[in-house]
């Protein structure tokens with residue numbers, strides 16, 4: 496679990512007080528990985544506390560993080576600094592938070608990031624790392640994984656060293672998120688809840704967090720009367736609880752199939768989950784009905800026909816990626832999932848998207 500967290504509108508202002516005691520030396524800088532959507536945004540960047548050789552690196556979130564990108568960033572940091580950084584601070588959405596976690600791990604572990612995709616392969620504790628989400632939903636701020644696309648697969652570095660040492664939850668940072676993106680990333684949280692609560696891995700720990708996150712999502716996405724500030728506050732806590740819920744369970748069908756879309760077509764996580772989930776009535780009837788009501792209420796249109804021009808080879812690639820995520824299927828369907836989840840079934844589902 497994340498050992499330290501602060502919550503509150505304006506809590507971003509405490510960043511200096513939080514990190515200053517963690518500085519190792521004047522040659523060991525804090526490196527701020529910041530979503531480049533904030534480049535030139537004085538409201539946010541003027542409050543990033545820079546001293547000595549601290550640096551801001553602006554990173555585009557147009558593409559989800561890659562293992563090669565992590566390796567390049569780590570090499571750059573090692574070559575340009577005399578000492579290991581005092582800390583890595585990620586400020587952005589799931590893309591930037593995952594990058595920050597992965598860079599912190601790879602600064603103290605040899606080899607390439609792709610060597611550590613999987614479960615509990617990381618040997619050494621990471622550099623001190625702080626997560627500051629600016630959009631809510633993925634739960635990346637609280638989770639034990641950092642999801643990376645590697646040469647062979649899209650898979651997380653899941654380890655006890657992955658979670659942030661400190662998280663700053665300031666809902667005000669999410670105020671300028673565009674409406675569609677707010678919905679897609681928020682639905683990632685809603686789908687985490689549905690997949691966790693309807694999964695065979697569910698236990699009392701996951702259920703307690705999952706139910707809370709679900710209730711918060713219902714307020715945020717179904718209650719018109721909620722103020723913008725309440726909505727931002729509640730969605731940030733929904734994301735946190737949704738992430739905690741899957742920490743001790745798993746995601747399910749939507750995530751498995753969405754990873755296939757992402758691997759082949761580069762479809763981003765939030766929107767990809769929505770595109771898939773829209774066709775999963777068979778697996779999650781109540782959740783999908785609620786999801787469609789939410790889409791209607793917020794006038795969200797999903798892209799159609801994204802698989803229309805794909806050939807059999809493409810479908811095979813997506814199906815391979817989806818089926819390789821065995822724990823997700825086992826959670827969703829049960830131990831004997833291979834009896835019902837066939838390649839033909841997945842192809843037919845992909846063809847609808």
Ligand code: NAD
Nearest residue numbers: 532559588589590629630633635638640642671672680764
């Ligand atoms: P994102 O980080 O990709 O950001 C989406 C868009 O929103 C980007 O264009 C970004 O620039 C913009 N944005 C972010 N904050 C903004 C703000 N305050 N104002 C205006 N624009 C803003 O989106 P995401 O959905 O948060 O993250 C998706 C990533 O998270 C994927 O890479 C996925 O694999 C990963 N993920 C990780 C976990 C985990 O547990 N580690 C869980 C789920 C998803």
Ligand code: ZN
Nearest residue numbers: 633683687750
């Ligand atoms: Zn997700």
